[in-house]
Amino acid sequence: MRRLFSGIVGLTMLLTGCASPSQENSSRLDLIKKRNELICGVSGKIPGFSFLESDGNYQGLDVDICKAFAAAIIGDPERIQYRPLTAAERFTAIKTGEIDLLSRNTTFTLSRDSSGGNGLSFAPVVFHDGQGLMVKKSSGIDSLDDLANKSICVGSGTTTEQNINDAFESASLPYNPIKYQDLNQVVAGYLQGRCSAMTSDRSQLAAARSGFKNPKDHIILGNVLSKEPLAPASDGQDQKLSDAMRWVIFALISAEEQGITQSNIQEKFQLAKNNPQLKQLRRFLGIDGGLGEKINLSNDFVVKVISATGNYGEIYERHLGQTSEVPIPRGLNELYNKGGVHISPPFN
Template sequence: MPITKNIARSLAALTLGVTAGTALAGPTLDAINKRGTLVCGVHTGLTGFSAPDRNGKYAGIDVDYCKALAAAILGSPDKVKYVPLTAQQRFTALQSGEIDLLSRNTTWNSKRDTTMGSVFPGVWFFDGQAFVVNSKKNPKVRKLADLNKASVCVETGTTTERNLADYARANKLTFKPVVFEGQEATEKAFQSGRCDAYTTDSSGIAAMLVNLPSRADYTVLPEIISKEPLGPMLRRNDQEFFAIMRWMIFALQQAEESGVTQANVLQMKAESKDPTIQRLTGASGEVGKGLGLDADWAVRAIQAVGNYGESYDRNIKPLGLTRGMNALWNKGGLMYPMPLD
């Protein structure tokens, strides 16, 4: 009797705790306006995407997206509260309403888009899973097949674990995964020599290497074993906020395509005769109104973080990564902003 009572009690406590967290109502935009801040879930520390800079402020391409949204919705890029999240915590934080959106290099896949109460409005960075080895310790490893039977360090809570097993199965290789929680623990184990290789998105590897004094000892293998379209995420059934998030991506990319920059955006708004630029800057058309915002939404976003290319050059270029897939469609990349009308 006392035992069953205890079980019932703890179960009730568990479920009550859960429901209390999820019982919120109203679309995200209303909540943001009421609060006066945008609550953005970001990475705990991934250089180029989201990491504290020298002044202790979050910086990176994922952070820029949050800033652009805050500038468009609330009028200032500083009205953002950043919630650093591990891979492990991110979806629960979004589902429970702790954050308004997740901007944390998250791979867009069918499961996350359908069964988890969340959706992706677009792609912010095209990536792929790569491998890095210490070529001082393993000079003979030139390609992935050379890593057969090797120990591979992986971070839990990512699509990486499964890609690794999939690739091994498809190519009749054996890897011994050593799985850690958190990127720092994983990287440390790899650097100590516990694993022969470390696998994560190629941008993650670049971010690790740029901070390593001994980066010359490491070699990134040529194979990219997966597609990792990284993008922001929001809760399902919120068309209003979905549209804002989706068109923020397009607006910043269109700005790059049309040559609108942080420096010239105001001048462009005042002087440009290009209809696309006029619609983007709110000089004509009603793009902002359609989104439930004012006409200057995109101007403020561009003033805050620049266009997509500027944000990329500021954050990702220092990692030594070329534009590649992330170049605009007319420059050989995959970034294709939908037309503004």
């Protein structure tokens, strides 16, 4: 009996040691703080979003979102371990605890968000995209119909694969999908002539084309095959981490709404501190209200985030603006009062 009891105790201790933060009723948020480092899953291969530069640093919109999370959670935007992941690897990396969160051009869908699907929790959308097709200008291909019976390079295990199949089935057009594991392989297959077109989110097509030897020799067709709201994600069972991520993104958007920037954040903070009547600004910047504590962050988390990355518009302009290497018009990614759809709930 004693031997059986010892075996049970040993097994219990083993299982406890392997338990994830959600299983122990604690949060990944607490683990990040204790470790004093954020492990952020990225692509690392998409210019403008997350790309490993020749100097060994990651750059892009998704990378700056990682920095915003790190600034809010541990107070330092540089204490990040970037983990490059393929589309096929990304969700497993969340579930196994290999990464803390994902900031990797990932489409927010029902199947991915639901407990009956991938069981993720998505933060607010950081880039509204749509799937497109790119072809060589000399091919004579002008629309989806011209791709009937032709080969198309596509990433496997993505919404892109499903969308292209749906589009061709809906149009009753036969085609031949050539599948690859990641975007670099898709691009290589396309440039090597293994397919007549490549498909991905239009932002990724623009990013890929910017690195071609002769970008103007390639065109992105007018066909938009889907809506692709891209958002950061975490384990759906971790409410504390998802709450923090949600309001960090809203802070970036709200700061742009209020004209608060990386260059004037300290000035705005002092203004609010010296003027008790600026109640809304004082709550937003953490002087009053204790809002940060409600999501297990410091009350001045907004100040830390904007000091580190600037507001959403600054991040966008830095990596995707007209003077960037991957210029993409903001379109739907503008604020709600400028013709876009980005809007933040009130910080109350």
